[in-house]
Amino acid sequence: MSDLSRPPRHHPPDPPPTPELERAGGRLLGTHAALVRQVHATDERTLRDQMEVTSIPAPPFGEATRARWMAERLTEYGATEVTIDATGNVVGWLGGMDPDARPIVVSAHLDTVFPADTDVAPRREGDRIVAPGISDDGRGLAALLTLTRILAAGPPRTAAPILLAATVGEEGIGDLRGVRGLFDAGAAREAAAFISLDGAGVTRIVSSGIGSRRRRYRVRGPGGHSWVDWGRPNPIEILGRALAELPRADEMPRATTWSAGRVGGGTSINAIPEAAWVEVEVRAERTRDLERADGQVRKAFERAVADANRTAHRAGVDTNNPQRAARLEIEPIGDRPAGATPPEDLLVRAAVSATRVLDLPAELATSSTDANVPMALGVPAVTIGAGGEAQGAHTLGEWYRNTLGPEGVIRALLTVLIWDEAAAARRVAPGEAAD
């Protein structure tokens, strides 16, 4: 018997030891003590930004108003060359000291899962702020603004330039189109590293991204009367046979899943349907597992259609006539690449050490976020929380509490500073790791 109580994912790796980077982080905290004080001193302003940005609806494919607001704030806080790119992302820059250094991206996502008519106005209830999107990703956007505000005020603090990005299309049907645009043709093409600030929290570091492929399989046939036309290929029956061919849960490879999520079709109880469809999602941690599982699903449907046509032919239906045969249409719905940044990568170690310098426990985690896209391209990427606590993401009852809120912003700042210093040292002495 296989163990089905085990979740279908790999246990995330343990965070690596980071003694040298922690020493560097402690020193950088001292060097930049004024910035750290400012994060604490202006914490109320960060919360006001968080509530204001959350109050602007940003449904999937409807992020433009929120994008304009972010572009105005980034400009006001001192980012340069702030623009809205062809995909709809807001991008801006904080200059670095080294003109040859490739940029590090710090990003948060604009979109929410909520439709345009949802009441997203935040309200305070005791020590909580309640609003759909207040944490995911109102918190990340607010932290991005605070980082900009404190870093833009003085001379450059980093060798590498910082590319600030507020992305569209992170959630569900957005299919990561914002971050794809940023890397395909946009400002992040040259990026050396990518950090996404997503939601609340101060301990988790997402270093591995689950990929998914979502398809609608639609089978069409001649249709007909259930008695008179018996023998013609039946699209609903074909879907059933195809799904029955797919591996059962105890036969799937580890860290790979498939799910038939929605189904529809048919005309009447006494008719052979003309069409039927089912939506199937596969997920995996590794691209090759994802492709294998996706191919397995496609083949099951192709085989079921071919079998049904052969059977109908034997039953006397002229399936050589395309009007009499069943055929398959496959419509892609979503495609999120899988990827991972190894625990020993400098960016992961920088995030782990920044967390530990603040006396917080670092945890590596797996999730599906904007970081999937750079991970799949081989660009080191992590997604981290932007401070505070939250619950109820993707529900109308979502809330945020500002416990360790400033620490989340400081952790992000410190991750950038630790990464930047070690990356600059590597450019001087290539091949030497800092840890």
Ligand SMILES: [Zn+2]
């Ligand atoms: Zn999010």
